[in-house]
Amino acid sequence: MDKRKVNGRRFLAVTLLNATITVVEIIGGVVSGSLALLSDAFHNLGDSLSIVMGYVAQVISGRPENSRRTFGYRRAEILSAFLNALFLIVMSIFLIVEAIQRLQHPAHINGKIMLIVAVVGLIANLLSAVLLHAGSHDSLNIKATYLHVLSDSLSSVAVIIGAIILMYINVPWLDPLLTIAVALYIAFEAWPIIKQTISILMQSAPQLDYDAIQKDILAIDGIEGVHHLHAWSMDEHRIIFSAHINCHDMKISECEHIYRQIEHLLESKYNINHVTIQAECQRGRDETLFDTNDDEIHLCH
Known part of the structure; x- marks a missing residue:
């Protein structure tokens, strides 16, 4: 992949978009009383930080090999992807806990304000996703960041649907239920990245014949x-x-x-x-394909 496709200006544009969405959604969430909107706002705040971290990791990974890092700095992006995905998992757990508490103590929600803010958030998130899409297939780091903004888009869609319903029907449990659904989806998308990055960081053997x-x-x-x-x-x-x-x-x-x-x-x-x-020549002729000495555990052929 040519990482120049996801350059500094694109990362900056996505960061500014997410920061703007965060401010708008916090205000809208407080005014409307929507937990789903507030949770999406904090999700966007985390996204802004993760996007910055993803860009820094991309820059670091491009540094040449030297006497301190003889394999270079490529693992910087793997670490960034792991931390981003881990943040998504932690945030999902937090949102589910908050939503369960809201189910027990439902609050009135202004559907109209919730709808307007959610539509603005959806447009900005979709634009961010388009800017990052170029590198999402070839880099775990960019994919993790891309998933952040894509999950935000899904959150906005869920909030829009919920807002339209709440404008006409008083369903106090709908807002926290949407929050739980979005949180579960975010965790589902982040988990494979967690598994793959841990596998790489633990130097697990790649899947080869x-x-x-x-x-x-x-x-x-x-x-x-x-x-x-x-x-x-x-x-x-x-x-x-x-x-x-x-x-x-x-x-x-x-x-x-x-x-x-x-x-x-x-x-x-x-x-x-x-x-x-x-x-x-003669040394090791009787050894197996994988070394089993020095208390190392390998598969034997």
């Missing part, structure tokens, strides 16, 4: 064994791979030809773009 990788490597002329394999993800796109191979006794220049074949195989067939191979 390791049996097929082993067979493909062994099919290369000159390779007699492969063991001590490790694979992990730097972010949602970059897979790091290392392994030891057994070869007959040969010159280093001959090994380099084998290295190139392995690198081409792993990149073209398995989308692995950072490969480290260690050639050995």
